Amino acid sequence: MFLAELLDRTGLDVLEHLDRQVTVPVIDGLQAQGDLVVLPLAWLGWVLHDWWELPPEGRELVRGEAGNNPHTLVADPGTCRMTTWLGDPERLAIAAFENTAPAWLVHPEHGATGIAPGRWFVRRQRELGAGFRKPVLIAD
Amino acid sequence: MATRAAALRKRQRDVSPEARQTIKEAITTLVRSGIRQSLGLYWYGQQDAYWVTPDSGDPELELWATLVRSCGWWWPRDGVCVVSERPLAIRTDGEHRLHCETGLAMVYPDGWGVHAWHGTRVPSWVIEDPTADRINGSVNAEVRRCAIEHLGWAAYIEQAGLRVLSQAPDPGNPGCELQLYDLPGHPPSRLLLAVNGSAERDGTRRRYGLRVPAGFDHPLDAAGWSYGLTGAQYARLQRRT
Numbered sequence: 001m002f003l004a005e006l007l008d009r010t011g012l013d014v015l016e017h018l019d020r021q022v023t024v025p026v027i028d029g030l031q032a033q034g035d036l037v038v039l040p041l042a043w044l045g046w047v048l049h050d051w052w053e054l055p056p057e058g059r060e061l062v063r064g065e066a067g068n069n070p071h072t073l074v075a076d077p078g079t080c081r082m083t084t085w086l087g088d089p090e091r092l093a094i095a096a097f098e099n100t101a102p103a104w105l106v107h108p109e110h111g112a113t114g115i116a117p118g119r120w121f122v123r124r125q126r127e128l129g130a131g132f133r134k135p136v137l138i139a140d
Numbered sequence: 141m142a143t144r145a146a147a148l149r150k151r152q153r154d155v156s157p158e159a160r161q162t163i164k165e166a167i168t169t170l171v172r173s174g175i176r177q178s179l180g181l182y183w184y185g186q187q188d189a190y191w192v193t194p195d196s197g198d199p200e201l202e203l204w205a206t207l208v209r210s211c212g213w214w215w216p217r218d219g220v221c222v223v224s225e226r227p228l229a230i231r232t233d234g235e236h237r238l239h240c241e242t243g244l245a246m247v248y249p250d251g252w253g254v255h256a257w258h259g260t261r262v263p264s265w266v267i268e269d270p271t272a273d274r275i276n277g278s279v280n281a282e283v284r285r286c287a288i289e290h291l292g293w294a295a296y297i298e299q300a301g302l303r304v305l306s307q308a309p310d311p312g313n314p315g316c317e318l319q320l321y322d323l324p325g326h327p328p329s330r331l332l333l334a335v336n337g338s339a340e341r342d343g344t345r346r347r348y349g350l351r352v353p354a355g356f357d358h359p360l361d362a363a364g365w366s367y368g369l370t371g372a373q374y375a376r377l378q379r380r381t
Contacts, residue, residue, distance in 0.1 A: 017341045025379065027378050027379050030373070030376050030377045031312065031377065031379040031380070032312065032337065032380045033380075033381050034337070034381070039367075039373070090368030092368045109338055110337065110381040111338065123367050123368055125366045126368075127351045127366060128351035129351075132327060138350070138366075
């Protein structure tokens, strides 16, 4: 899949300077897109429930600090279901999803990346807060 | 009056949510934070431009349009009204966030203004003279982050005299290194310096620093922690963009 084709199919867009003629790789394993990480659900060994179908237009997982730069999860209809009902002891969880065909994560600055069929878990990134405050989530 | 204004706003639903977001949240709320609470109830003028349609033919809305064309905030009181000037300049970045790297991001005719870095309001030194000493002395994490971004991570590390404790290739980000530094201050903490997985408009890769707990000696452990993973798990990262 070329980036141009994926953007055409999903109606999403990325910044002008990103090359649209690159093939979007489909990764079967741990990967990071900016401040998000996609990891195999099996690593956590959790049983999740309340799955629902990913809508055809996809789903924004998280937005940047200024309200833009969303990470959007998209997939062909009927190939991906997700849940946001998660009890993450690290408090970094965004969503979990199960896909039977490649799913795509699209971001204006980072372009797109493919996620191989499987069961996955999405977390945000954190850093230490100032002084003795609790960790803060990164929003790029 | 608040009810009348709200009713008028409701009639003007055709403004795009994006424009609303940009003007109302990105700019108006930032400038408002410069007004002391003690000044009490105030009304917007020009800031209402996002919902006031000029020449609408609606007499009530025309009154508001006149305000939008004439002034900024205003405070009606018993027999007296305080009216603020409109700003001389509003400077923003490519994403319409209040931002100026060389001076005031918002300037008023009397010289008062607001310094801002990509939408975050900052003290003047962040824009005019960011130094490692001032950054280390600042208690506000957001202000520190903005100042370091302005100064540049490389310059900050040099000025602050930070020494690399350890470094390792960033898995999934070919050719890029993760570096771990000790940060000054209490409680003890460390700095993980990483390279962005995607290029900027000018083709460069931005470096960014993350504060991490002092217990980590290896950059992979520190990077893993930032995502709630162990260093061994993070080492399996296949791709970073």
